[in-house]
């Protein structure tokens with residue numbers, strides 16, 4: 065009998081952060097694709113778009129006028145999924161129909177006044193300003209008694225449901241801890257109780273020894289394709305020091321965070337020579353007043369592209385009914401990302 | 415303080431089948447949409463396409479020739495994600511990197527020789543033939559000692575990653591029980607132990623009393639938008655009698671299953687006057703040799719469209735990092751589906 069070969073053979077991998085499994089089918093990467101193609105984003109945009117509701121000085125749908133901001137700009141989402149004033153209440157029928165009122169805050173963070181930029185096209189100091197906004201927002205919202213979890217994220221690209229190319233992210237902060245952070249809290253707490261250190265510290269140690277899934281490093285951060293990555297080019301951006309949230313990062317760690325984000329997103333853009341779409345976001349401790357020593361801050365990048373600027377991975381059928389499945393291995397994806405230059409292709413062309 | 419209003423106010427709902435929560439933001443349905451638009455599928459296709467690898471008599475990628483089939487046709491997937499011959503094996507590092515070999519079978523089920531049809535355009539006896547194939551396949555694969563779970567599903571439409579419009583579904587059958595059916599097994603088992611009947615029997619009783627989420631019924635089946643639906647027009651197709659798998663359905667129950675599928679998918683097509691995309695699939699007992707009295711067979715439909723043939727729901731950012739979120743309520747979705755005719759719009763036009 066041949067030996068177990070992760071690079072060739074169908075197998076399952078365990079995600080210790082969520083406690084769930086995924087199916088890996090490496091041999092399947094070469095099947096022909098005749099399905100839907102995405103439109104690659106190679107548009108050249110103006111630095112200021114008078115019809116954009118995020119550009120400085122423009123008027124939004126609710127009549128408010130954006131200031132002439134020069135760095136970042138944060139405002140309450142005009143169409144927030146969560147609102148602070150929701151009256152409390154619950155519904156229960158037979159233990160099977162269960163609902164409860166939810167309250168919270170939705171905000172938009174403009175990363176730059178420039179309509180035509182994206183994170184990989186911004187400088188490290190400009191990205192550092194965004195990191196500082198994340199920290200200030202987490203501190204402000206997390207201190208509120210009615211907020212127990214703060215989700216900071218970015219949807220980039222039309223294929224990720226982003227309706228405006230102006231560089232921006234969002235915050236959804238709420239009373240309860242949603243499903244995924246709750247699972248990660250539980251898994252990390254169990255590990256911390258048993259081992260006296262964070263799960264992701266121990267994991268990072270293994271990955272730094274193995275090197276096969278590491279994409280890039282700096283003094284304070286490591287970017288890797290996690291062993292259990294579900295999306296083709298999914299990555300985890302991990303601080304070497306186990307901090308619970310972004311406010312605890314030192315000045316040097318914040319600069320290094322910006323550096324890691326910049327270098328990763330440049331590699332992403334270079335991979336298929338396109339403005340690489342993704343959803344990305346921070347996972348941090350719940351702001352429920354508990355100390356959460358088990359929590360190790362990290363950032364997930366979930367990009368949908370699989371083979372080119374136009375062919376994506378579909379999480380459908382089997383994935384929606386059974387569990388996530390991937391074709392190319394995390395090791396192969398990491399190697400592809402390692403091979404990219406850290407000079408953005410647009411600059412290399414210029 | 416105003417009272418708790420599910421139709422107007424942000425809230426969370428619990429999914430008793432998976433034990434997870436979702437966020438509902440009913441007030442958000444009216445925000446403007448300037449993002450990606452899908453191409454509605456209104457193509458008129460030929461009854462036989464010489465370039466289609468699923469049509470009768472055509473040659474597939476691996477050189478095999480399809481028979482001149484007149485009803486359904488099942489074959490082993492030429493690019494299966496699972497293969498039966500995978501050697502066993504495991505990998506483990508520090509309890510954090512965990513993988514194990516997985517084996518299984520992938521099959522394709524052609525629903526009809528007609529390239530231009532879809533389930534809602536087929537007759538009830540033609541759909542009944544598909545139900546019989548599901549039963550035969552479940553019986554055959556489920557009996558194998560190396561198969562402990564059989565996932566039968568259909569991806570319909572380019573937006574759901576379907577690369578060939580010829581009406582067909584798939585089977586992925588494997589050694590282990592994947593995540594979602596494992597969760598449903600656990601939740602149903604807990605309920606069954608406590609109450610001596612299936613969770614979905616008790617749930618169905620509540621929904622038949624409430625009526626607000628019921629879409630259609632016949633003697634043996636009920637189609638409803640579950641209280642915890644995540645996708646805008648998600649439905650659950652539920653037999654009144656708690657059977658564990660499709661082989662246990664009587665002749666009359668199989669006819670009625672075909673009738674329910676036909677009437678539901680016609681309503682779907684009529685909703686936005688388009689060939690309505692979805693992923694759909696059966697959830698049934700694991701085939702692990704246990705009796706599983708807790709299991710209540712059901713079929714999930716997960717359609718992505720939200721507002722029209724071109725505007726879909728994106729499960730991105732918050733949904734990938736926190737938990738699923740929906741805008742329109744399940745009650746509103748059920749009402750929309752109830753208002754549709756059961757005569758297909760193409761026939762009504764003809």
Ligand SMILES: O=P(O)(O)O[C@H]1O[C@H](CO)[C@@H](O)[C@H](O)[C@H]1O
Nearest residue numbers: 377378379380381382383389575
């Ligand atoms: O098997 P197909 O139709 O080629 O592929 C489609 O269905 C699979 C099972 O849901 C998914 O893993 C693929 O992403 C999707 O494109």
Ligand SMILES: O=P(O)(O)O[C@H]1O[C@H](CO)[C@@H](O)[C@H](O)[C@H]1O
Nearest residue numbers: 219225727728729730731732733
């Ligand atoms: O808030 P936006 O950008 O309008 O909307 C986008 O992000 C949200 C949060 O991930 C999703 O719920 C929406 O489906 C998506 O289109």
